[in-house]
Amino acid sequence: MSLGLGVAQLAAPETVRRISGVDDSLTSRAVVPLVGARELVHAAGLLTSRRKSVWAWTRVAGDAMDLTALGMALAHRGGRRRRRLVGVTGAVVAITVLDLLTAVQATRTREIGSVPALRRSRKGGSMELTATTTIRKPASEVYAFWRDLENLPTFMAHLEQVRATGDRTSHWSAGAPFGTNVEWDAEIIDEAPGERIAWRSTGHADVPNSGTVRFVPAPDGVSTEVHVVLVYDIPGGAVGKAVAKYFGEEPHQQLDDDLRRLKQVLETGEVVRSDGAPWGKRARKEFPQRPAQPLSDAELAKGADA
Amino acid sequence: MRANTWAGRNKVEVRDVPDPKILNKRDAIVRITSTAICGSDLHLVNGYVPTMQDGDVMGHEFMGEVIEVGPGVDPDRLRVGDRVVVPFPIACGACAACAAEMYSCCENSNPNAGIAEKMFGHPVAGIFGYSHLTGGFAGGQAQYARVPFADVGPLKIESDLSDEQVLFLSDILPTGYMGAEMCDIRPSDVVAVWGAGPVGQFAMDSARVLGAAKVIAIDKEPYRLEMAERAGYTPVNFEEVDVRSRLLELTGGRGPDKCIDAVGLEATHGSAHIAAYDRVKQAVRSETERPHALRQAIMSCRSGGVVSVIGVYGGLMDKFPAGAWMNRALTLRTGQCHVQRYMKPLLQRIERGEIDPTRIITHTMPLDEAERGFDIFKNKQDNCEKIVLKP
Numbered sequence: 001m002s003l004g005l006g007v008a009q010l011a012a013p014e015t016v017r018r019i020s021g022v023d024d025s026l027t028s029r030a031v032v033p034l035v036g037a038r039e040l041v042h043a044a045g046l047l048t049s050r051r052k053s054v055w056a057w058t059r060v061a062g063d064a065m066d067l068t069a070l071g072m073a074l075a076h077r078g079g080r081r082r083r084r085l086v087g088v089t090g091a092v093v094a095i096t097v098l099d100l101l102t103a104v105q106a107t108r109t110r111e112i113g114s115v116p117a118l119r120r121s122r123k124g125g126s127m128e129l130t131a132t133t134t135i136r137k138p139a140s141e142v143y144a145f146w147r148d149l150e151n152l153p154t155f156m157a158h159l160e161q162v163r164a165t166g167d168r169t170s171h172w173s174a175g176a177p178f179g180t181n182v183e184w185d186a187e188i189i190d191e192a193p194g195e196r197i198a199w200r201s202t203g204h205a206d207v208p209n210s211g212t213v214r215f216v217p218a219p220d221g222v223s224t225e226v227h228v229v230l231v232y233d234i235p236g237g238a239v240g241k242a243v244a245k246y247f248g249e250e251p252h253q254q255l256d257d258d259l260r261r262l263k264q265v266l267e268t269g270e271v272v273r274s275d276g277a278p279w280g281k282r283a284r285k286e287f288p289q290r291p292a293q294p295l296s297d298a299e300l301a302k303g304a305d306a
Numbered sequence: 307m308r309a310n311t312w313a314g315r316n317k318v319e320v321r322d323v324p325d326p327k328i329l330n331k332r333d334a335i336v337r338i339t340s341t342a343i344c345g346s347d348l349h350l351v352n353g354y355v356p357t358m359q360d361g362d363v364m365g366h367e368f369m370g371e372v373i374e375v376g377p378g379v380d381p382d383r384l385r386v387g388d389r390v391v392v393p394f395p396i397a398c399g400a401c402a403a404c405a406a407e408m409y410s411c412c413e414n415s416n417p418n419a420g421i422a423e424k425m426f427g428h429p430v431a432g433i434f435g436y437s438h439l440t441g442g443f444a445g446g447q448a449q450y451a452r453v454p455f456a457d458v459g460p461l462k463i464e465s466d467l468s469d470e471q472v473l474f475l476s477d478i479l480p481t482g483y484m485g486a487e488m489c490d491i492r493p494s495d496v497v498a499v500w501g502a503g504p505v506g507q508f509a510m511d512s513a514r515v516l517g518a519a520k521v522i523a524i525d526k527e528p529y530r531l532e533m534a535e536r537a538g539y540t541p542v543n544f545e546e547v548d549v550r551s552r553l554l555e556l557t558g559g560r561g562p563d564k565c566i567d568a569v570g571l572e573a574t575h576g577s578a579h580i581a582a583y584d585r586v587k588q589a590v591r592s593e594t595e596r597p598h599a600l601r602q603a604i605m606s607c608r609s610g611g612v613v614s615v616i617g618v619y620g621g622l623m624d625k626f627p628a629g630a631w632m633n634r635a636l637t638l639r640t641g642q643c644h645v646q647r648y649m650k651p652l653l654q655r656i657e658r659g660e661i662d663p664t665r666i667i668t669h670t671m672p673l674d675e676a677e678r679g680f681d682i683f684k685n686k687q688d689n690c691e692k693i694v695l696k697p
Contacts, residue, residue, distance in 0.1 A: 136401055136402050263414065264414045269332075272415055272454060274329075274443045275363075276362070276444075277418055277441070289438050290359075292435065293309065297324075
């Protein structure tokens, strides 16, 4: 059904807009093909993915969006357009109920057959992230930059501050979803200069974590491969992860982006900014961008403490 | 300042926007004296490159005078008052790609590398005024522009050459040249160039400069083919003749030794049903390209020849003739131009009179008329080949 709806909305948006009674609005000209494109995403997901329940839930979320849009449209329409809208809304309500039932059922089926690892992450549990990059600087230099832990917040988006409290101990603070803050103490448990640093959180950390970074000379004889492994407990399990994802804070992507900025800092001296993405390492979410035109003084001032 | 901005599909608009400011230590601000409309701007305006936003300042071919430099700019390389041509790819000069002179693949200049990585597998360099996929940098169809890594890319012009003689060093001249250079031209080679637009014309000039025996121009616009013919190239109008047959005729049945695709994803084509197939797939976004020129180049090229692609492609294509490519030992070479690599040697060729970039300019107009300029360039009205805008 997603497939049919999507193709119809993309191929004949005018007809779809007329049938549904929103053909008098400029917004609908943009919204209808977009919704069509989204339907195709659902269809592709449902048809190809093994994780059907997840895709079924995306349909439910899509339905909720549609109902909201239709509700907004209903409030502004009268006469024949309103009657058509009421009809379409009724149909979407029915589809939503169907999708909801399907999603619930798919999730139940999945729980029975789900792998143990997934169960663990539902209840919260440890998550391992790996990322790697190559930096065109010698290993000794990359190691020295990382070993000065107070440098980490210059490229790690989440970290607010790292303060060295001793030769091997440090205090960390980081931002978390919904504007909350988490803090913890950490200690270096293993290190080999120019090669490796390993650390773990100590005491009662909000998010117990540990990590290792290895610095390996690259085959070109000039560069250093940086290999990072982070292990930490996801707050709130799968829900926490889903929420984090929704806010653009998908942990794996974030670690990749962190290493990209580390590379920028070491190779060019700073984090590169553009007019459309001017906030440097503070840009936690890549997708919401401002137009690529110079910033006004007010925007620039806002950016400094965004 | 005034700037030409993307205002939605098929729409540009000259608006008032804030003046650019230094954001990174190695930025410079350039007061633009000349800028141009590029064929690849049309891919943005026509809506084929994703991640454009209402208000994005367009333009990636520009030159002017440096009026401000950041504290990190090397004074031996660039100072206030210098007259510079700015290359369209933004390159840091320090990463492995830059070290290998592959500036358009710079690993550090795209703040939206995460988005580009999803689209292309690996990120590409930032480009001025060329979507958020390539960094979200404001472009140069404006009175002023911010230029990051200003001590790496911009080329100082110290002679009294006119803007018109050097402006195209920012993109289309090096792009055409790289297209020809990737062909490894030998003195006996026949080179066929698909597309007689500005980049195609420069690819032809470059093929000749590099020693090609014969250069063939393929297009459908009579005025473009005439321009190529006046410059000494053999025109082939694909609306009047079957291109492959004509190329075989011109080469004793061998096919061109080297083929250059200077068309890219919006190719038009004489055969209605293949054109319709690509157009429909493109419209429902299951294919981003209309790759007709590329398919034809691969099918026409002599066995063991080189197909060099400088036309812009955006994403995924269908019906790529892999059989012809593999069975006939073809070499496929491509890339966004590594402009920084070619600017100085091409400047010398201009100074020596080997290439005259001004031959393609048909229109010059004020920046405020950019909207009209896009319209006549896009619709090939008024025999329009290349438009220079004066802010």
